[in-house]
Amino acid sequence: MTANTGKVNLLGLTQPQLEQFFESIGEKRFRAGQVMKWIHHFGVDDFDAMSNIGKALREKLKACAEIRGPEIVSEDISSDGTRKWVVRVNSGSCVETVYIPQGSRGTLCVSSQAGCALDCSFCSTGKQGFNSDLTAAEIIGQVWIANKSFGTVPAKIDRAITNVVMMGMGEPLLNFDNVVAAMNLMMDDLGYGISKRKVTLSTSGVAPMIDELAKVIDVSLALSLHAPNDELRNQLVPINKKYPLAVVLDACRRYVAGLGEKRVLTVEYTLLKDVNDQPEHAAQMIALLKDFPCKINLIPFNPFPHSGYERPSNNAIRRFQDLLHQAGHNVTTRTTRGEDIDAACGQLVGQVMDRTRRSERYIAVRQLDSEGEQPRSAGPRT
Numbered sequence: 001m002t003a004n005t006g007k008v009n010l011l012g013l014t015q016p017q018l019e020q021f022f023e024s025i026g027e028k029r030f031r032a033g034q035v036m037k038w039i040h041h042f043g044v045d046d047f048d049a050m051s052n053i054g055k056a057l058r059e060k061l062k063a064c065a066e067i068r069g070p071e072i073v074s075e076d077i078s079s080d081g082t083r084k085w086v087v088r089v090n091s092g093s094c095v096e097t098v099y100i101p102q103g104s105r106g107t108l109c110v111s112s113q114a115g116c117a118l119d120c121s122f123c124s125t126g127k128q129g130f131n132s133d134l135t136a137a138e139i140i141g142q143v144w145i146a147n148k149s150f151g152t153v154p155a156k157i158d159r160a161i162t163n164v165v166m167m168g169m170g171e172p173l174l175n176f177d178n179v180v181a182a183m184n185l186m187m188d189d190l191g192y193g194i195s196k197r198k199v200t201l202s203t204s205g206v207a208p209m210i211d212e213l214a215k216v217i218d219v220s221l222a223l224s225l226h227a228p229n230d231e232l233r234n235q236l237v238p239i240n241k242k243y244p245l246a247v248v249l250d251a252c253r254r255y256v257a258g259l260g261e262k263r264v265l266t267v268e269y270t271l272l273k274d275v276n277d278q279p280e281h282a283a284q285m286i287a288l289l290k291d292f293p294c295k296i297n298l299i300p301f302n303p304f305p306h307s308g309y310e311r312p313s314n315n316a317i318r319r320f321q322d323l324l325h326q327a328g329h330n331v332t333t334r335t336t337r338g339e340d341i342d343a344a345c346g347q348l349v350g351q352v353m354d355r356t357r358r359s360e361r362y363i364a365v366r367q368l369d370s371e372g373e374q375p376r377s378a379g380p381r382t
């Protein structure tokens with residue numbers, strides 16, 4: 001377990017929250033902007049390094065506050081530029097963060113929970129069960145750690161990380177407040193200044209929370225579909241029994257319509273051999289998504305031990321993609337990255353299983369696709 005110091009961790013506070021904090025200790029609100037720049041632009045975690053803050057206030061801050069990200073357990077860099085961090089959070093669990101560079105784009109895949117309660121049948125994270133929600137500091141802390149590791153602080157802030165996807169471990173809509181706070185920090189100019197179009201939340205389909213999300217933020221949305229009918233989706237994504245496809249898609253349609261500006265839903269579909277990869281599934285998907293403003297990412301499954309599923313043949317994958325494409329859909333199929341650091345799907349799941357046997361709480365995280373905008377699944381998750 002990470003030590004609980006009893007101090008206020010400023011890392012996860014949004015600007016209004018930080019302004020409130022300064023007021024609460026009898027200081028001016030403008031201090032919030034100064035401190036946010038030190039934390040997020042310069043990667044500082046030491047109040048004494050904040051040269052535009054007087055000594056008296058620095059001492060006051062040291063007594064009641066801290067800037068503390070998750071503990072880095074390991075950082076690996078692939079020959080293809082993919083990076084993977086394992087970090088330990090307050091609950092004692094470890095989560096992973098993966099960075100995939102692609103041309104001028106760099107996408108960071110961030111976790112929202114340690115474990116997951118939703119138990120999707122093909123997901124290694126779901127098989128581990130739920131451990132804890134990540135705090136806002138632990139979520140934005142993954143961005144903070146990655147940003148610092150690129151050496152882009154302070155001169156080239158946000159150049160390495162151009163996109164963030166909430167597609168790591170966990171269902172982000174079930175850790176709503178912390179995820180929203182962290183995403184606001186990602187987009188804030190005093191945080192990481194990432195465009196709302198380039199911050200994506202991926203959900204398995206917690207329909208009511210999609211409507212709640214629309215009330216507070218306008219990030220991009222992705223839906224983990226994985227099945228084109230309720231009967232099959234009930235098996236693969238059990239939360240579908242509570243929020244069936246029609247309900248979820250209606251919520252997604254409302255959300256995307258509210259975004260305006262020709263923005264679309266990203267639909268993720270993990271292809272499982274002989275389960276959901278047949279022409280009739282493609283036909284059902286075409287009917288389901290008819291006239292829906294979306295783009296589709298196909299994710300060929302990468303088997304992990306005891307998953308019970310197999311990856312479809314390349315021919316089956318191509319056939320599925322072609323059918324969607326011929327129906328007029330914008331569809332891509334993801335490719336593998338980061339295999340040499342066990343960031344590839346099957347490899348990562350194997351490591352998760354091994355570490356779990358050693359009683360370490362551990363998670364897997366999605367990889368990102370070749371376009372860098374949406375992640376691939378390392379054992380598909382939200």
Ligand code: SF4
Nearest residue numbers: 116120123126381382
């Ligand atoms: S796919 Fe997402 S929602 Fe489903 S069990 Fe995995 S992490 Fe949870």
